[in-house]
Amino acid sequence: MKKPSKTKVIVTTLVNTILLPFNEFIKFQQASGVLLLAATAVSLLWANSAAGHNFIEFWEKPFALQIGDFTASSSVLHFVNDGLMTLFFVVVGLEIKREIMEGELSTRQKAVLPVLAAVGGMVVPALFFAMFNFGRDTQHGWGIPMATDIAFSLTILSLLGTRVPAGLKIFLAALAIVDDLGAILVIALFYSSNLNLEALLWGLAAFGGLMALNVARVHNMLPYFLLGALLWTLFLKSGIHPTIAGVLFAASVPHRRRGASEPKVEAAVQQLEKQLKMLQSPDCRQDKMLRDQVLEEMQVVSSSIESPLQNLLHSLHPFSSYVIMPLFALANAAIVFGNITADEIVQPLGLGILVGLVLGKPLGITFAAWIGVKAGLAVLPNRVSFTKIYGMGCLAGIGFTMSIFIANLALRGHGIELAKGAVLLASGIAAISGYLVLLLQSMLARRPDLQKAE
Numbered sequence: 390m391k392k393p394s395k396t397k398v399i400v401t402t403l404v405n406t407i408l409l410p411f412n413e414f415i416k417f418q419q420a421s422g423v424l425l426l427a428a429t430a431v432s433l434l435w436a437n438s439a440a441g442h443n444f445i446e447f448w449e450k451p452f453a454l455q456i457g458d459f460t461a462s463s464s465v466l467h468f469v470n471d472g473l474m475t476l477f478f479v480v481v482g483l484e485i486k487r488e489i490m491e492g493e494l495s496t497r498q499k500a501v502l503p504v505l506a507a508v509g510g511m512v513v514p515a516l517f518f519a520m521f522n523f524g525r526d527t528q529h530g531w532g533i534p535m536a537t538d539i540a541f542s543l544t545i546l547s548l549l550g551t552r553v554p555a556g557l558k559i560f561l562a563a564l565a566i567v568d569d570l571g572a573i574l575v576i577a578l579f580y581s582s583n584l585n586l587e588a589l590l591w592g593l594a595a596f597g598g599l600m601a602l603n604v605a606r607v608h609n610m611l612p613y614f615l616l617g618a619l620l621w622t623l624f625l626k627s628g629i630h631p632t633i634a635g636v637l638f639a640a641s642v643p644h645r646r647r648g649a650s651e652p653k654v655e656a657a658v659q660q661l662e663k664q665l666k667m668l669q670s671p672d673c674r675q676d677k678m679l680r681d682q683v684l685e686e687m688q689v690v691s692s693s694i695e696s697p698l699q700n701l702l703h704s705l706h707p708f709s710s711y712v713i714m715p716l717f718a719l720a721n722a723a724i725v726f727g728n729i730t731a732d733e734i735v736q737p738l739g740l741g742i743l744v745g746l747v748l749g750k751p752l753g754i755t756f757a758a759w760i761g762v763k764a765g766l767a768v769l770p771n772r773v774s775f776t777k778i779y780g781m782g783c784l785a786g787i788g789f790t791m792s793i794f795i796a797n798l799a800l801r802g803h804g805i806e807l808a809k810g811a812v813l814l815a816s817g818i819a820a821i822s823g824y825l826v827l828l829l830q831s832m833l834a835r836r837p838d839l840q841k842a843e
Contacts, residue, residue: 421710422544425790428715429722429813436723448720469720470797473713475621475635480709481569482639483702490644493563502758502767503560506778507567509757510785511535514749518741527738530799532575533808534745536791538816539565540714542784545820552831553777556770561781564754572791577633580798584628592623592634599641608643608697630798644698714790721793721809729810738804739811746792746815747822751782780826786819788812 435444448466463471494500514534522528542565546558599616607613617638624634667673673680695703733739755778761767769775789812796808 421714422540424711424715425538425540425718426544428718429789432719432722433724433726433813436725437727441723441725445723445725448723466720469716470794471625471631474717474794475632476705477709477713477717478573478632478635479639480702480705481573482636483642483698483705485566485570485636486639486642486644487698487702488563488566493559494566498768499563502761502769503563504567505761505767506560506754506758506782507564507571509753509755510537510564510750510782511568511571511753513753513756514745517745517749521737521741521744525737527741527800527804530738530741530796530804530808532572532579532795532799533792533812534742534749534788534815535568535575536572536788536795537565537568537750537785538787538789538791539569540710541787541789541816541820542823545784545787545824546781546827548824549827549831553827554770554772556773557777557781560770560773560778561784564781564785568785569791572795573633573636576630576795576798580795581629581633585626588623588627589629592620592627592629595620595623596637596641599638603641603643606643606645610642610697610701613638613642613697642698642701644696717790717794721797722813724806724810724813729807733807734811734814736807738800738807742792742808742811743815743818746786746788746812747783747818750786750819751779751823754782754785755779774830776830777827780823780830783819783823783826786823787816788819789816792816 435441438444448469449464452463452465452468488494493503515531518531518534519528522530539562542561543558546553546561595616599613599620602612602616617634620638621631621634625631734743755775758767758769758778759775762769769778792812793809796805796812800808
């Protein structure tokens with residue numbers, strides 16, 4: 390077996406010990422979930438206040454986007470859902486590609502359990518929904534309870550701190566990534582309509598151009614952005630939901646490290662080593678401004694040898710998490726409580742969403758994981774039991790962002806508002822039940838007389 394070079398070892402060590410935690414700190418996934426919750430609360434309160442009518446009317450105002458001869462006219466709400474959410478889907482696509490190429494889905498051993506669990510967590514909720522809505526006008530909404538909101542679910546899981554093992558958090562993140570991929574496929578295959586074949590073919594040609602840039606190892610992102618804009622425009626005209634263009638664009642972004650020739654990497658390593666020593670010096674420890682400056686310089690150096698995928702993900706993730714997702718929540722959670730009655734919530738549409746997310750998710754995830762382990766296809770992560778997986782499965786029932794997004798595509802009229810209300814209620818129940826299950830399990834596991842049960 391070939392021994393890794395000293396340079397590679399140093400780069401790996403520096404990235405794992407300093408640069409990745411720094412990047413993860415910037416992303417603040419937990420803060421994103423809190424901000425999303427705050428935006429949802431503001432939207433609900435505003436919609437049900439005396440100014441609620443004006444607030445809801447604002448999202449319905451016409452909005453026009455013109456690029457040359459191309460003009461797209463729609464409402465502010467559709468601009469958020471079809472335009473800005475494309476960037477959200479770019480980030481999702483980049484995260485999926487990163488995990489497949491070098492993360493938790495990069496090997497069969499790592500991927501089998503979260504893939505099986507995610508499939509179970511999508512199929513069972515969809516079946517529950519179909520059971521309640523088969524033959525009705527609402528049957529097309531079977532994709533609504535399939536989704537998991539990664540920001541919300543990881544935020545709730547993080548509240549448990551060390552009571553849950555790190556392996557469970559990684560498992561949930563990997564499962565949510567697969568879940569996002571499933572939702573993307575469902576949107577592309579089942580929630581696109583009135584296809585314009587000519588525009589679709591030209592769109593596929595634009596995607597082919599993007600992949601050609603990738604194969605040619607072009608690392609300058611400008612041609613990718615230009616072709617990506619063309620791809621989005623063509624998909625918008627084709628009838629395929631334009632957010633899918635964001636995912637295809639992400640698939641074309643190179644994941645290989647740029648500027649990775651041995652001399653350049655060696656020079657970057659030497660520079661990082663100098664900055665690391667400076668970071669550990671007394672001057673840096675006493676001077677916060679100097680420390681921040683050194684960290685920024687380290688980030689610049691690391692970016693010079695990072696892949697375009699990592700650079701783009703680091704650039705877009707904060708905007709997606711702290712602007713687009715809260716704006717989506719603000720626009721789509723504007724539900725007037727008086728318009729939805731308790732009787733409507735327990736009608737087939739609401740019941741299908743509630744049962745699908747609250748019961749279908751944990752049952753599907755746990756059962757699929759159990760089958761995978763018992764069949765010898767997968768193994769449980771360290772210190773993770775099926776009880777913990779069930780609790781995590783409850784948290785995966787927090788559908789929110791993607792569930793509401795699919796509801797907008799699948800339903801029409803009053804059904805959309807009812808579905809959103811059911812998604813919010815189900816997500817709240819899932820968050821509380823998941824937290825309590827994992828907390829209770831952790832408390833019981835600390836009792837010596839019950840550790841064998843764990």
